[in-house]
Amino acid sequence: MSTATVSVEAMEEVTAVFADEDSEAWLAALSAPGPAREAACSRLHDLLLRAARFEVKRRRASLPHLRGDDFDDLAVQSADDALVAILAKLDTFRGDSRFTTWAYKFALLEAAVKLRRRAWQGREVPLEPETWNVFATDNPSPERRAEESELLRELRVGIDEVLSPHQREVLVALALNEVPIDVLADRLNTTRGALYKTLHDARKKLRVHVGSEV
16 A cells, blocks of 8 residues: 555545544534533524525526515525524434534525425416426337327326326326425425325326226
8 A cells, every 4th residue: 555545544534533523513512501502503503594595596596586685584594494403403413424514404405495485486386287298208209109199198097087186286286397395295284205105106006007008
């Protein structure tokens, strides 16, 4: 083994040790009582706010009707909610990454969800198919076109006759009309997990239906 290799490995070990120590310091401070915890929460909120502002800035082109202060409000709300979520889940941190990296993701997720919800604010969530072109192939051969036509026919029959009304609404909204799942969960007063389960069950029923028809 070369000296250079040893040096690189040694540096990686040192970096990992410092990263672990930094993470442990965060956990200790956030778990401590009194002023120490308040100070750590304030520092963490600053980090989360930077992350949220980054994500909002990255996605703001999709919301041209919002003003600058609207975006900042969304970032602050995202940081606030991310902090609450992190404090509630401190015991789930396993050290697979640095604590700050782990925490950063909470802010990115909160900002993304809030921006998607804001984008759909005031819009009707389509629960009927707006198009079936999502299943179509560009420039298909005559044989492929015939196969797609038959598949679409069976899918339409399956969606109308095999799925429950709720499964149909969820599948159409998420798979055909590309409604964000957190937006749909909010409109239907349910959870993302429940919608994922419904979507999984609906797809399973359709696979069985289409398979039985071919």
